Amino acid sequence: MAVDYKLYDESRLADVARLNLDLAAEHLDLEEGLRDILRSGQREFIVHFPVEMDDGRLKMFTGYRVQHSLYRGPAKGGLRYYPTLDLEDVRALAALMTWKCAVMNLPFGGAKGGVQCDTKQLSQEELERLTRRLTWEIAPIIGPNADIPAPDLYTDAQTMAWIMDTYSMFKGYTVPGVVTGKPVELGGSLGRDTATAQGCVYAIREAIEVLGMQEGAHTVAVQGFGKVGYHVARLAQKCLGLKVVAISDTGGGVYNRSGLDLELVLGHKLETGSVTGTPGTDRITNEELLELPVEVLVPAAIENQIRADNAERINARIVAEAANAPTTATAGKILDERDIFVIPDILANGGGVTVSYFEWVQNTQKLFWSEDDINRRLDSIMTRAFHEVLQTARQNKARLRIGAYILGVQRVARAKQLRGIFP
Numbered sequence: 001m002a003v004d005y006k007l008y009d010e011s012r013l014a015d016v017a018r019l020n021l022d023l024a025a026e027h028l029d030l031e032e033g034l035r036d037i038l039r040s041g042q043r044e045f046i047v048h049f050p051v052e053m054d055d056g057r058l059k060m061f062t063g064y065r066v067q068h069s070l071y072r073g074p075a076k077g078g079l080r081y082y083p084t085l086d087l088e089d090v091r092a093l094a095a096l097m098t099w100k101c102a103v104m105n106l107p108f109g110g111a112k113g114g115v116q117c118d119t120k121q122l123s124q125e126e127l128e129r130l131t132r133r134l135t136w137e138i139a140p141i142i143g144p145n146a147d148i149p150a151p152d153l154y155t156d157a158q159t160m161a162w163i164m165d166t167y168s169m170f171k172g173y174t175v176p177g178v179v180t181g182k183p184v185e186l187g188g189s190l191g192r193d194t195a196t197a198q199g200c201v202y203a204i205r206e207a208i209e210v211l212g213m214q215e216g217a218h219t220v221a222v223q224g225f226g227k228v229g230y231h232v233a234r235l236a237q238k239c240l241g242l243k244v245v246a247i248s249d250t251g252g253g254v255y256n257r258s259g260l261d262l263e264l265v266l267g268h269k270l271e272t273g274s275v276t277g278t279p280g281t282d283r284i285t286n287e288e289l290l291e292l293p294v295e296v297l298v299p300a301a302i303e304n305q306i307r308a309d310n311a312e313r314i315n316a317r318i319v320a321e322a323a324n325a326p327t328t329a330t331a332g333k334i335l336d337e338r339d340i341f342v343i344p345d346i347l348a349n350g351g352g353v354t355v356s357y358f359e360w361v362q363n364t365q366k367l368f369w370s371e372d373d374i375n376r377r378l379d380s381i382m383t384r385a386f387h388e389v390l391q392t393a394r395q396n397k398a399r400l401r402i403g404a405y406i407l408g409v410q411r412v413a414r415a416k417q418l419r420g421i422f423p
Contacts, residue, residue, distance in 0.1 A: 002026070010328040011304060017092040019329055020099075024405035027396050034413055041068040041091060045113075047137040051130045054123055063134045065113035067147055068094035071415040074145055075111035076101055076353060078152025079134075079159070081127075083118045090114065096324060097353070099408035100346040104385050106357045109412075111147050113138070119154040131159055135166040142167070144177030144364060150356050151181040161186055177363035180356035189359035191374035192352075197231030198375060199351015200322045201239055202382040203343050204296055207318050208240070210390065211341060219294040221246035221316070223253075223286055224301035225265075225275055228322050228349070232298050234262055242296060246289045249274055250301075253289045254281035291315060299326035306331045314340060321345040336399045344401035346408065347389050354381050 003022050008015040018039060025035045045065040050058045064087055067075040077097040090112050098110030115134055119127060141147055151160060160179040164186060167178045176187030184190060191198070208218070220242045222233045229247065236242040246255040247265060251274035254265060260281065268278040276283050290297065290305060290313075297316035299305050303325040306314060311327075311334035319335065320343045321327060327335070327342065335342050355378060362368055369377075393403025 005329060008329070010307075010330060012088075013092040013303060013325060014088045016325055016329065017095045020401070020405045021095070021409060023402050024409040027398065027402065027406050028410055028413065030409075030413055034416065037416060038069075038409065038413060041066060041094060042070055042109075043067040043141070044087065044091070045138060045141055046087065047134070049133050049137050051126065051133055053126055061115050061117055061130060061134075063113065063115045063137060064090045065111065065138050065141060065147070065149075066090045066094040067109065067111045067141070069098040069109035069412055071412055071419060072102065072109055073107035074109065074143075075147040076106070076108035076356065077111035077113070077150065079149045079155050079163075080112075080114035080152035081117050081119050081130075081154040081159075082114060083116065085114050085116045093324070096346065098412060099405060100350055100353055102408035102411040103346050103389065103404050104350045104354050104357075104381060105388075105411070106354065108148075108353070108357065111149075112152075113149065114152065114155075127159075128162055131162040132166045135163045136170065139167055139170050142178060144175060144360065148177070148356075148360055149179050150353075157181055157183045157188065160188075177360055180359040182359070187359075187363050189355055189362060189374060190369070190371040191378070192355050192359060193227070194231045194235065195355035195374075195378065196228050196322065196349050196352035197235055199354060199378055199382045200228075200232050200298065200300075200320055200343075200348050201235045202351070202379050203348050203386050204236065204242075204298075204318060204320050205240055206383060206386045207320070207341055207343055208296075211317065213295065213317070217241060217243040217259075218296060219243050219245045219257075220296040220298060221289050221292045221294045222298045222300055222322075223248050223289050223305060223326075224299070224323065225249040225269060226300070229298070229300035230262070230266065232300055232320075232322055233260075236296070236298075237262065245294060246284065246292055247275060248284070248286050248289050248301075249276075252276040253284045253286055254278050255284045255289070255292070256281045296320060299323050301326070304328055306335070308334065311335055312338075314338075316340060318343065321348045324349070332399060332401055342400055343386075344389075344404045347385060347400075347404050350385060351378055351382060354378055 093112035182188035300322035
């Protein structure tokens with residue numbers, strides 16, 4: 001029976017995750033029992049814990065860790081600190097990690113977690129105490145062979161360093177492989193900071209070649225100027241010769257049809273807090289950026305940016321989803337009907353988890369690879385994954401997004417079938 005889009009609320013990440021799974025399951029003709037297993041996830045851990053604030057008060061926080069799948073290996077996924085974080089979103093994000101790891105063919109399952117908090121209201125000392133207490137609470141279910149956290153929204157390398165140290169104290173010896181995204185001095189990997197962006201640029205390169213687009217200064221617009229967006233713009237310019245004509249952040253965007261000076265834009269943002277107002281640029285809104293006539297559009301900010309109400313006005317030839325779920329399902333159908341080539345999020349932003357895998361391998365095998373080694377290995381995996389997704393989509397006469405989910409779901413389902421049910 002065909003999947004009815006009307007039964008899913010596209011504004012809810014959980015419904016989007018369930019819809020993509022159901023669409024893939026229909027193509028694979030998975031039995032209902034196996035579908036239920038893949039929908040449900042394996043383990044959910046909720047913790048409530050106190051943290052001593054700088055003024056001596058005790059404040060309670062709620063943390064989550066959801067392990068969606070362990071069928072292909074240890075769980076892998078980020079930890080985010082966010083005011084509105086809830087269990088439903090964490091479940092959906094954990095499932096997304098399962099399919100992403102499977103699409104990249106990494107020996108991981110998917111997980112996600114975090115704490116419901118506003119980091120802007122916490123001092124560095126309070127953040128450290130919160131992180132160490134969270135680590136203590138979830139220590140029984142994480143570890144290099146069980147579940148390996150990584151940075152996400154409002155967490156970073158320093159957060160991972162605190163987790164590694166706390167977990168190591170708990171074990172009685174240093175365990176660098178318990179997290180990825182650590183400082184290089186503590187066993188982190190070279191290339192990790194730019195991995196998501198670098199992988200996205202490799203995927204864009206393959207799309208340009210597959211579409212037969214002539215070489216030249218193709219234009220690109222990037223929504224988002226954070227850890228991913230800035231590096232996508234920089235690397236697209238440096239590695240592919242693309243001309244970055246627009247970029248934005250939460251305050252709005254800047255546009256120059258002759259091309260932006262990215263270092264000038266970055267300097268302006270560091271000085272003023274926003275890219276808007278950069279000398280020599282025109283101010284545009286985030287909505288206007290999405291609708292610019294460019295060859296490549298990179299949504300690298302937040303979810304639900306390309307929707308049914310603006311999909312008809314997207315003018316890019318390629319949309320590379322560096323962000324998670326920036327395009328709704330209905331909008332995706334519209335883009336497909338308009339012959340716009342969408343590189344889905346679980347492929348386009350798979351570089352981050354891939355280099356996290358490299359870091360984990362280096363930690364567990366006591367290795368240290370050069371940045372050239374990292375990028376060469378990442379290029380190989382991204383290129384292979386891109387063409388596997390493309391082939392799967394073509395074989396199933398489906399959009400690239402559905403092709404990616406078919407590939408990922410099939411790999412996880414097969415792993416579960418081979419492992420069977422215990423006891």
